[in-house]
Amino acid sequence: MTEENFSPDDIEQQPETPAADSNVDGANAPDELDKELADLVEETGPISKEAELLADLQRLQAEFVNYKSRVERDRDQSRNAAIAEVIRSFLPALDDLERAEAHGDLEGTPFAAVGTKLRSAGEKFGLKRFGAKGEKFNPELHNALAQTPSADVTEETINEVIEAGYQLEDRLIRPAMVSVLVPEGK
DSSP: GGGGGHHHHHHHHHHOOOSSSSSOOOOOOOHHHHHHHHHHHHHHHHHHHHHHHHHHHHHHHHHHHHHHHHHHHHHHHHHHHHHHHHHHHHHHHHHHHHHHHHHOOSSHHHHHHHHHHHHHHHHHHHHHEEEOTTBBBOOEEEEEEEEETTTTTTOOEEEEEEEOOOTTTEEEEEEEEEEEEEEEOO
16 A cells, blocks of 8 residues: 555554554553553652752752852952042042152152052052053053154154053053154154
8 A cells, every 4th residue: 555545444444463562461561561650650759859859959059159159259340349449539649649759849758658658559459550651552541632743653652641541450440641643644
């Protein structure tokens, strides 16, 4: 018979073959298998419950480890943000001390020691000053307040630092305010 000639009547006309599921004494094998399966589930029930509890415990432990690492990471970020905010608040005083030092007004005064202490306190937390005359201009770190064309430079270069920039480790606290020499014709 081919699929094209197959009909529901063909099923009734085929001779019956002994069921592969029945065993020799005529008992129905699916019923025995169901009974054995039920017995097996009954026997392994407590083991399944223990395995389920173990899986729940492992999941809770993993959640706790993730929670703990997330809390530590958030604590570090909050700490660094607080340090950055405190340092940002004393930068104007540090700028004033640097200007006074550049004019020679701090020599021999107690304010020279104050400036040194402020710088060392910032360095303790990873504060770095940047922006110096002759450095290559980087728009991610420097704010150009003025541009002057020059035949002496081939790339944008800092001509004068108006206000120094600061980084706390890799975090930008304040960009440097600079004037820039640009190549002529640019």
